[in-house]
Amino acid sequence: MKALSVRFMDAVRAEFYSYIRFYKNNRAFLFAAFIWPYLMMMLLLGLGYLFGDPRMYAERLGVRSPVLFVVSASTVAMSSVFIIDEVAGYTLYNRWNGTLPYLILVPMPLSKRLLSASIPSVLLSPAISVISALPVAVYIEGLRGFMLVTSLYASIILGMLPLAGLSVIVAGLVLTTKEESNVASSLAPFMLLVSGVFYPVTILPKILQEVSVVVPVRYVVDIAKSLASTTAAGQLYVAIYALTLMAFAYNLFTVPLLSRVEARVRMYGFE
Amino acid sequence: MSSSSAIIARGLVKRYVTYERRGFLRRVKKTIEALRGVDLETRWGEVFGLLGPNGAGKTTTVKILSTLLLPDKGWARVAGYDVVSEYIEVRKHIGVVLSVERGFFWKLTGRENLRYFAMLRGLRGVELEKRVEEVLRLVSLTELGAADKLYEEYSLGMKARLALARALVHDPPILILDEPTLGLDPPSARRIRELIVRLAREEGKAVLVTTHNMYEAELICDRVAIIAKGRIIAKGSPEELKSLVAKEVPVIVRFTSRSTIVEASSLEAKLRRELGVEKFSLSVDKEGRNVLRVLARPGEEEETIARIVGLLSGIGYRVRSIEIAKPSLEDVFIALTSGEEK
Amino acid sequence: MGLSEKAYKLKAILYLHALRTWRYKYSFINSSINTMLWVTIFLLGAILFAKPEDLPRIAPVMFWGVSAWNTVSYTVLFIAGWTTWFLVTTGLVEEHFLHNTSLSTLLSGRLVSVVFESIIAIALVYFVLSSVVGGMDIADNPLFIAYGLMCMIAMALGYGLILSATGLRLSIPGTLLDISNFVVFIVGGIATPVEMLPRPLRLVAIVIPYSHAAEVLRYGAVRIEPYLGLGLEVALSGILGAGMLTAGLLYYKYVEDRYVRIHGVKGIGRM
Numbered sequence: 001m002k003a004l005s006v007r008f009m010d011a012v013r014a015e016f017y018s019y020i021r022f023y024k025n026n027r028a029f030l031f032a033a034f035i036w037p038y039l040m041m042m043l044l045l046g047l048g049y050l051f052g053d054p055r056m057y058a059e060r061l062g063v064r065s066p067v068l069f070v071v072s073a074s075t076v077a078m079s080s081v082f083i084i085d086e087v088a089g090y091t092l093y094n095r096w097n098g099t100l101p102y103l104i105l106v107p108m109p110l111s112k113r114l115l116s117a118s119i120p121s122v123l124l125s126p127a128i129s130v131i132s133a134l135p136v137a138v139y140i141e142g143l144r145g146f147m148l149v150t151s152l153y154a155s156i157i158l159g160m161l162p163l164a165g166l167s168v169i170v171a172g173l174v175l176t177t178k179e180e181s182n183v184a185s186s187l188a189p190f191m192l193l194v195s196g197v198f199y200p201v202t203i204l205p206k207i208l209q210e211v212s213v214v215v216p217v218r219y220v221v222d223i224a225k226s227l228a229s230t231t232a233a234g235q236l237y238v239a240i241y242a243l244t245l246m247a248f249a250y251n252l253f254t255v256p257l258l259s260r261v262e263a264r265v266r267m268y269g270f271e
Numbered sequence: 272m273s274s275s276s277a278i279i280a281r282g283l284v285k286r287y288v289t290y291e292r293r294g295f296l297r298r299v300k301k302t303i304e305a306l307r308g309v310d311l312e313t314r315w316g317e318v319f320g321l322l323g324p325n326g327a328g329k330t331t332t333v334k335i336l337s338t339l340l341l342p343d344k345g346w347a348r349v350a351g352y353d354v355v356s357e358y359i360e361v362r363k364h365i366g367v368v369l370s371v372e373r374g375f376f377w378k379l380t381g382r383e384n385l386r387y388f389a390m391l392r393g394l395r396g397v398e399l400e401k402r403v404e405e406v407l408r409l410v411s412l413t414e415l416g417a418a419d420k421l422y423e424e425y426s427l428g429m430k431a432r433l434a435l436a437r438a439l440v441h442d443p444p445i446l447i448l449d450e451p452t453l454g455l456d457p458p459s460a461r462r463i464r465e466l467i468v469r470l471a472r473e474e475g476k477a478v479l480v481t482t483h484n485m486y487e488a489e490l491i492c493d494r495v496a497i498i499a500k501g502r503i504i505a506k507g508s509p510e511e512l513k514s515l516v517a518k519e520v521p522v523i524v525r526f527t528s529r530s531t532i533v534e535a536s537s538l539e540a541k542l543r544r545e546l547g548v549e550k551f552s553l554s555v556d557k558e559g560r561n562v563l564r565v566l567a568r569p570g571e572e573e574e575t576i577a578r579i580v581g582l583l584s585g586i587g588y589r590v591r592s593i594e595i596a597k598p599s600l601e602d603v604f605i606a607l608t609s610g611e612e613k
Numbered sequence: 614m615g616l617s618e619k620a621y622k623l624k625a626i627l628y629l630h631a632l633r634t635w636r637y638k639y640s641f642i643n644s645s646i647n648t649m650l651w652v653t654i655f656l657l658g659a660i661l662f663a664k665p666e667d668l669p670r671i672a673p674v675m676f677w678g679v680s681a682w683n684t685v686s687y688t689v690l691f692i693a694g695w696t697t698w699f700l701v702t703t704g705l706v707e708e709h710f711l712h713n714t715s716l717s718t719l720l721s722g723r724l725v726s727v728v729f730e731s732i733i734a735i736a737l738v739y740f741v742l743s744s745v746v747g748g749m750d751i752a753d754n755p756l757f758i759a760y761g762l763m764c765m766i767a768m769a770l771g772y773g774l775i776l777s778a779t780g781l782r783l784s785i786p787g788t789l790l791d792i793s794n795f796v797v798f799i800v801g802g803i804a805t806p807v808e809m810l811p812r813p814l815r816l817v818a819i820v821i822p823y824s825h826a827a828e829v830l831r832y833g834a835v836r837i838e839p840y841l842g843l844g845l846e847v848a849l850s851g852i853l854g855a856g857m858l859t860a861g862l863l864y865y866k867y868v869e870d871r872y873v874r875i876h877g878v879k880g881i882g883r884m
């Protein structure tokens with residue numbers, strides 16, 4: 001009998017299928033995914049309005065509409081959270097579920113396997129957040145709001161490519177530990193913290209500012225700020241270059257590192 | 272505990288309501304009758320087996336008797352107490368194994384898990400420690416060096432032993448065990464069986480055990496009941512039940528196939544359609560040979576064998592051995608439940 | 614069941630949770646760090662709304678608001694979430710029924726883990742916030758702080774039990790049912806004194822039980838006069854705390870006796 005070979009795209013198709021079926025069969029989760037950017041926005045704006053003045057916030061960040069900026073920033077934040085959680089947590093969730101050995105048994109190197117699992121997340125998670133933000137953006141700024149949010153989608157995708165590479169590395173490293181708690185769960189808030197998602201990076205301590213240089217989310221936030229900015233978007237191009245460079249760097253780094261991880265876990269076991 | 276029966280159930284009925292998805296939004300309500308009037312009785316000092324195919328109602332019966340589910344109709348008394356209204360008292364008198372691989376805290380050791388559940392049973396101080404140690408020894412977890420290992424590191428055999436230890440820790444007079452040897456390796460299964468028999472014989476405990484392992488039931492049960500589609504269809508001692516099929520002769524045919532997989536469903540269909548055989552079972556033995564067990568009418572054994580051999584050879588199977596056996600509990604099970612699982 | 618038997622069961626449950634908290638200590642520390650990171654993200658954003666000269670005044674209010682919210686959220690999460698993700702899937706629900714132990718008692722013991730997590734999280738938030746604003750005075754009268762927190766925990770415990778029991782009935786994770794978390798923080802008088810809320814929201818806050826305990830807590834922390842007066846707020850906090858807890862325990866018993874024993878334990882959520 002002829003053995004079937006598995007192509008990278010077969011695995012990607014399977015992951016898309018699983019992703020879409022999961023949300024289709026769990027509409028409560030889909031609903032929650034739509035609601036979360038609003039909860040984030042409400043939390044920040046609620047605190048802000050209670051403790052101070054939104055005009056001061058807009059002035060300090062150099063944005064025209066504080067509400068629109070917070071909507072965009074929440075969209076970036078939620079997309080990052082989803083991607084880090086889904087991609088970095090992929091191996092761990094499947095280990096809990098008992099499905100990990102079967103996923104590992106797919107005849108394909110671990111790096112390709114994990115990269116294929118990250119693609120639906122990179123494309124669809126930001127789409128969920130962006131669709132969720134669209135009504136508010138259109139309500140506040142009309143056509144400009146629509147354009148802003150759709151451009152934001154493109155920039156999130158660009159930003160999420162390096163982030164996915166990074167998350168795949170974390171997913172691989174999780175396999176080498178016997179830790180059962182979700183050690184990757186602090187990764188998302190840490191990245192958002194150093195990226196200055198709701199504030200300028202300059203208010204952070206020096207060391208965190210330096211760390212933020214290599215964190216892709218920072219540049220997506222910069223793009224969001226540029227798009228909502230009152231001034232010319234000079235930093236927009238810098239951010240796009242930085243993200244393109246990182247997308248290559250992190251994903252190139254992924255393959256050799258995961259080959260080593262795979263060799264190690266085959267020695268000690270996946271479970 | 273003055274009652275002569277440890278467990279007595281009359282006319283137990285249980286229905287579950289489920290919803291079947293039809294399209295995106297529509298759901299259709301369906302009622303499943305898990306039990307349709309179950310009567311049974313377990314005496315002190317006996318091991319009583321409840322046998323039946325998957326989905327026959329064994330676990331539902333166990334859950335009702337152990338007070339976890341309420342029956343829709345009928346009644347049951349355990350240790351003389353009503354399972355519906357006096358459930359607190361019932362629970363004090365029973366030790367239960369619901370699953371051999373779940374029901375413990377992962378990050379606690381076997382001993383710590385037992386200590387916790389023993390405390391919930393009201394054991395304390397020296398008595399608690401003594402009893403925990405005793406049951407750990409009884410199920411050989413101490414011997415295996417597993418008593419102080421985290422539960423998450425246990426093998427299935429160790430988990431099963433710990434489950435039995437928990438059921439015994441408060442020394443209950445009645446044990447209700449739902450498939451206590453399911454999935455265990457032969458030494459672990461044997462150890463659990465020996466213990467069950469000892470507890471009934473030496474300590475006078477009443478043990479109700481569910482299984483679909485006929486060999487096990489024949490080995491340890493004083494009396495058995497066969498349940499199918501929510502009804503008890505036969506009960507008595509294994510010998511009494513075997514006499515039910517004394518009029519039939521078990522014929523065992525071992526055969527191999529060219530490909531390693533026998534398509535059981537197509538073979539079953541052929542046996543029914545072409546030979547008119549209804550009472551049979553198909554399994555695989557230790558050597559990997561397929562085993563067909565058929566109940567033939569006395570005097571018709573040879574004809575039955577010839578027709579089976581003809582059928583098997585005709586579709587490419589190779590017959591390795593033919594044997595005419597004495598009836599076993601498995602034959603009773605086959606005779607009474609053929610086709611029930613489907 | 615006699616009182617001493619009940620007390621002994623409670624001892625067994627405290628033993629269990631103390632052991633589990635210790636064995637899972639890294640997970641709890643991880644969740645404390647997680648809390649600190651998320652809180653910092655929002656606080657750094659919210660601070661930009663405020664005038665610099667107002668910061669020393671509002672920082673302690675923010676600190677206690679966040680600390681109280683953390684404690685309340687984790688009480689609900691650790692109770693309603695644990696029922697779903699652990700007790701049901703590991704078959705421990707029925708085992709406790711068999712030991713004549715209500716799940717509500719077992720779940721109440723989770724407060725051991727809540728206290729462990731909260732102490733670390735609160736300490737971390739204090740460290741971050743005080744370094745941003747340059748030192749804070751946070752405890753004027755510890756007795757009122759402790760009373761306020763205890764009442765809030767009792768309320769959250771009652772609410773968590775109601776969510777957990779409802780989760781058992783509806784097969785929906787209790788945590789997913791908790792849609793009020795952020796809303797309660799902003800309009801429930803936890804984040805800010807009720808007095809600071811816009812007038813219509815004050816009425817909403819008064820209806821939300823947490824607000825009364827939070828007012829007492831803030832009085833103990835920074836001597837902000839409670840909205841309805843100290844005496845009334847102290848009495849209301851105690852009554853509502855005891856009331857919610859009793860309601861939670863009674864509802865749990867009702868669900869155990871009238872639902873779970875009729876329909877059996879069902880799988881919850883994705884499992």
